[in-house]
Amino acid sequence: MRRNSIAFLSGALFAVGLAVSGMTQPARIVGFLDFAGRWDPTLALVMGGALGVMIVAQRLTRRLSKPVFAGSFPLPSPITIDARLVGGAALFGVGWGIGGFCPGPAVVSLGAATPPAIVFTAAMAAGMVLFFVLCAPKRSPTPGPAIADHDR
Amino acid sequence: MTDFSPLTALLGGVFIGLAAGALLLLDGRIAGISGIFAGLLRQQKTEIGWQAAFVVGLVAGGTLMAVARPEWFRFGIERSWGAIAAAGLLVGFGTRLGNGCTSGHGVCGLSRFSRRSLVATMTFMVTGALAVLVVHRLFGGSL
Numbered sequence: 001m002r003r004n005s006i007a008f009l010s011g012a013l014f015a016v017g018l019a020v021s022g023m024t025q026p027a028r029i030v031g032f033l034d035f036a037g038r039w040d041p042t043l044a045l046v047m048g049g050a051l052g053v054m055i056v057a058q059r060l061t062r063r064l065s066k067p068v069f070a071g072s073f074p075l076p077s078p079i080t081i082d083a084r085l086v087g088g089a090a091l092f093g094v095g096w097g098i099g100g101f102c103p104g105p106a107v108v109s110l111g112a113a114t115p116p117a118i119v120f121t122a123a124m125a126a127g128m129v130l131f132f133v134l135c136a137p138k139r140s141p142t143p144g145p146a147i148a149d150h151d152r
Numbered sequence: 153m154t155d156f157s158p159l160t161a162l163l164g165g166v167f168i169g170l171a172a173g174a175l176l177l178l179d180g181r182i183a184g185i186s187g188i189f190a191g192l193l194r195q196q197k198t199e200i201g202w203q204a205a206f207v208v209g210l211v212a213g214g215t216l217m218a219v220a221r222p223e224w225f226r227f228g229i230e231r232s233w234g235a236i237a238a239a240g241l242l243v244g245f246g247t248r249l250g251n252g253c254t255s256g257h258g259v260c261g262l263s264r265f266s267r268r269s270l271v272a273t274m275t276f277m278v279t280g281a282l283a284v285l286v287v288h289r290l291f292g293g294s295l
Contacts, residue, residue: 004205006178011209012216014171014183014255019217019224021164022157027228033277033284042161047258049165050172054263057173067180074182076264077251081271088250089257091242093276097283098295099239100229102254103186103247106240107207111214112225119233120240127244128190135249 003069015108021046024109026100026116033097172259175206184256185210186247230294250276 022028022042031040061073096102101109101120109117172183181202191203218225231239247253250272252261257276261269287295 003179004202007175007181007202007205008209008212010171010175010179010183011206012213013167013174013209014185015210015213016217017164017167017169017171019164019214019221020167021161022224023164024214024217024225025228027226030229030284030287033280034288035281036285037288040156041158042156045158045161046165046168047254047262049162050169050259051165051263053166053169053173054176054259057169057176058263060177064177067176068178070178070180073176073180077261077266077268079266079268081268085250085268085272086275088246088248089252089272089275090250090279091246092250092253093246093279093281094283095239095242095244095246096254096276097280098287099231099236099243100227101239101243103189103243104210104253104255106243107185107189107210108214108217109225111211111216112218112222114225114227116227116231116236117225119236120243123237123240124244125189125193127241127246128186128193128248129244130241131245131248132190132194 006069014104015111017046017050018105018108021049024105024112026105029096029100029102029105168255168259172255176260182256182260184252184260186243186253187251187256190244190248232295235295246276 018024023046028040028042031038032043034040066072099120101117103124106117106121106124110121175181175183179202183206188203188206191199192207243253250257252269252272254276257269257272262273287293
């Protein structure tokens with residue numbers, strides 16, 4: 001229960017961060033990706049701020065034997081760089097550039113009930129289900145290594 | 153074009169880092185939003201509780217901010233419903249195929265200096281920029 005409360009608070013703070021920084025405004029995302037036009041550097045600073053804090057947090061995981069309220073830190077994800085990784089990221093990027101939403105800002109904008117965010121998020125869910133139907137390996141009856149579902 | 157405000161951008165970024173950092177250090181979870189959201193659709197018993205809590209937190213945070221500052225949720229670009237739906241499909245399918253999005257690869261992965269995440273992040277930034285270039289140059293900025 002305490003772990004779920006932490007997840008809730010983390011989600012809420014994440015949402016505040018995305019909204020404060022302007023990431024829930026698709027025009028800013030498109031502006032960042034518009035290197036040939038009037039480039040909007042906002043997203044670079046947002047990532048910089050987030051990375052600065054997270055690099056410290058990742059270092060702390062090496063000092064601590066385990067998370068404060070959990071048994072172990074997530075295992076490192078696989079290191080293979082393959083066609084799925086690059087192809088998936090490429091498709092994601094195209095959708096990101098067209099729609100101006102990535103998953104975080106889209107879900108946060110559901111809370112604002114703006115019609116584009118609702119349509120986008122519904123389609124995003126459909127795209128994920130499509131992937132599970134077409135591409136995902138069948139779930140094994142025994143839970144495998146934590147990687148598969150912890151890997152973002 | 154929207155005005156650029158470096159301080160709120162950095163501040164928001166720090167909030168995002170604190171949120172992801174707290175989830176990692178307290179709960180041992182990775183704040184990859186595409187993975188967490190997809191987890192709700194797959195409904196795995198051991199994970200669904202915290203994933204649902206995180207997503208409810210995201211939406212609740214969004215509602216709070218929308219009440220305070222509705223202008224922070226302006227769409228601001230010209231896209232048809234078809235284009236928005238196609239973009240959502242690509243983002244949903246692509247983030248599952250590539251195992252992550254801006255938060256999972258771009259923040260959590262890069263902060264571990266993961267080469268996989270670096271390759272993914274560079275890839276989606278390049279194809280995103282190309283998509284914007286095409287929309288702006290071939291379609292006059294609206295799609």
